[in-house]
Structure formats: structure tokens, C-alpha cells
Amino acid sequence: DVKVTQSSRYLVKRTGEKVFLECVQDMDHENMFWYRQDPGLGLRLIYFSYDVKMKEKGDIPEGYSVSREKKERFSLILESASTNQTSMYLCASSLVPGTGTQSSYNEQFFGPGTRLTVL
Amino acid sequence: SQELEQSPQSLIVQEGKNLTINCTSSKTLYGLYWYKQKYGEGLIFLMMLQKGGEEKSHEKITAKLDEKKQQSSLHITASQPSHAGIYLCGADTFTGGGNKLTFGTGTQLKVEL
Numbered sequence: 001d002v003k004v005t006q007s008s009r010y011l012v013k014r015t016g017e018k019v020f021l022e023c024v025q026d027m028d029h030e031n032m033f034w035y036r037q038d039p040g041l042g043l044r045l046i047y048f049s050y051d052v053k054m055k056e057k058g059d060i061p062e063g064y065s066v067s068r069e070k071k072e073r074f075s076l077i078l079e080s081a082s083t084n085q086t087s088m089y090l091c092a093s094s095l096v097p098g099t100g101t102q103s104s105y106n107e108q109f110f111g112p113g114t115r116l117t118v119l
Numbered sequence: 120s121q122e123l124e125q126s127p128q129s130l131i132v133q134e135g136k137n138l139t140i141n142c143t144s145s146k147t148l149y150g151l152y153w154y155k156q157k158y159g160e161g162l163i164f165l166m167m168l169q170k171g172g173e174e175k176s177h178e179k180i181t182a183k184l185d186e187k188k189q190q191s192s193l194h195i196t197a198s199q200p201s202h203a204g205i206y207l208c209g210a211d212t213f214t215g216g217g218n219k220l221t222f223g224t225g226t227q228l229k230v231e232l
Contacts, residue, residue, distance in 0.1 A: 004161070031218065033219070035222075040224065041224065042207065042222050042223060042224035042225050043207065043209075043222040045219060045221075048219060058219075088159075090161060090162070092162075094218070096218075106150055106152075106211050106218045106220065107152065107164055107167060108152075108162075108164075108209075108220055109164070110154075110161035110162040110163075111161050112160055112161045113159065113160060113161050115159065
């Protein structure tokens with residue numbers, strides 16, 4: 001089974017701190033994604049990466065940066081945490097459609113999430 | 120950009136009752152994914168629909184994609200407490216650098232005994 005793991009389930013940080021959220025997948029997926037989930041707003045894409053060292057902005061990249069030095073690891077960085085970044089953060093990965101056994105599927109596999117509170 | 124609207128936003132049903140959740144897209148759907156999320160956890164893939172008129176079932180959950188490919192419905196028969204959670208639909212969104220999913224805002228389902 002595909003496994004996507006996130007470094008922490010719960011995290012509490014102070015305003016202004018630099019925060020690192022780590023995500024690791026074990027199925028050699030090319031694509032990796034970071035979302036945040038807030039009540040009433042659903043999942044919103046922050047950044048995604050379709051290859052090592054490649055990144056693309058999602059819908060809400062402001063205040064965030066990412067790093068992908070190795071294929072299996074995708075990090076989300078909050079340079080200076082603010083209270084409005086308190087949220088549930090979800091990482092996901094997927095194959096390139098048309099490869100492997102997924103045929104044309106673009107299914108994303110999700111980690112368990114990190115609930116971040118910024119005080 | 121593509122937008123997905125889910126209805127209802129929340130639903131409370133009695134155990135044993137049937138229910139339907141809808142997902143309507145502002146653009147043609149080329150791939151529609153249904154996920155389930157238990158509170159405070161990650162998303163679990165349920166099923167994916169691609170072709171107009173397609174219907175798939177898994178246990179007591181059936182999903183359909185309408186012929187015009189702009190709406191999908193998720194139907195649960197004889198609901199159980201294990202069905203409780205948040206249901207999200209996601210649609211394929213193609214970009215130059217990779218493939219993304221756009222998600223709806225979710226439907227929260229509670230099943231009462």
C-alpha cells in the first residue's frame with residue numbers, strides 16, 4: 001500500500017517562528033502536494049511539485065515556501081508563522097497519469113494531516 | 120478556474136436511511152474523484168469516474184457521473200455509523216507542469232443511531 005507520512009499530527013508554534021512540515025511518500029510518486037483545510041473553505045492547494053527541485057504555486061502560496069530535494073520528500077515551510085496560518089495541513093502524492101498501474105487515474109494519496117496552531 | 124459546489128453542506132440521517140450527496144462543476148469534468156475523511160484525519164479514496172453516464176459501486180456506496188459530465192452524485196444505501204465523516208469530490212485540473220485536483224468544500228455526514 002502507498003504510504004504518505006507527515007512529521008507531526010499536532011504542532012503548536014508561536015507567531016514569528018519558522019515552521020517546517022515534512023511529508024514523505026514511499027511509492028516513488030512524481031507528484032507531491034501541500035493543502036490546507038479550513039472549515040467552510042475545503043481543501044486549498046498551497047504548492048505542488050511534479051519532480052525533484054520543481055515546484056509550482058497553487059491557489060494560496062502567500063506566506064509559504066516549499067522544498068523538494070529528494071523525490072520522496074516534500075517540505076512545507078512557514079517562514080514567519082502567523083495566527084491566520086492555524087489550520088489542518090494535508091500532504092498528498094500521485095503518479096503521473098498514464099504510468100504504472102493507474103492507467104489514466106490521477107488519484108492522490110493523502111497523509112494523516114498536521115493540525116498546526118499558531119499562538 | 121474550475122469550481123466544485125457540493126450539496127448539502129451537512130447532513131444528519133438516521134441509521135438505515137439512504138442519502139445522496141451532489142457535486143456540481145462549473146466546467147466539464149474529465150475525471151471526478153470521491154474521497155472520505157474521518158474527523159482530524161487524511162482523505163481516503165473511494166472511487167473515480169471518467170465517462171459520462173458512468174456508475175461505480177463499492178459496498179453500499181454508489182457514485183454516478185451524469186451524461187453531460189458536469190455533475191456527480193454519491194448515494195449511500197442503508198447508512199451506518201461507519202459512513203459518518205466528510206465527503207469531498209475532486210476534479211482533474213490540468214496544468215502545464217502537472218496534474219492537480221480541485222476539491223469541493225465537502226459534505227459533513229452524521230449518522231444517528
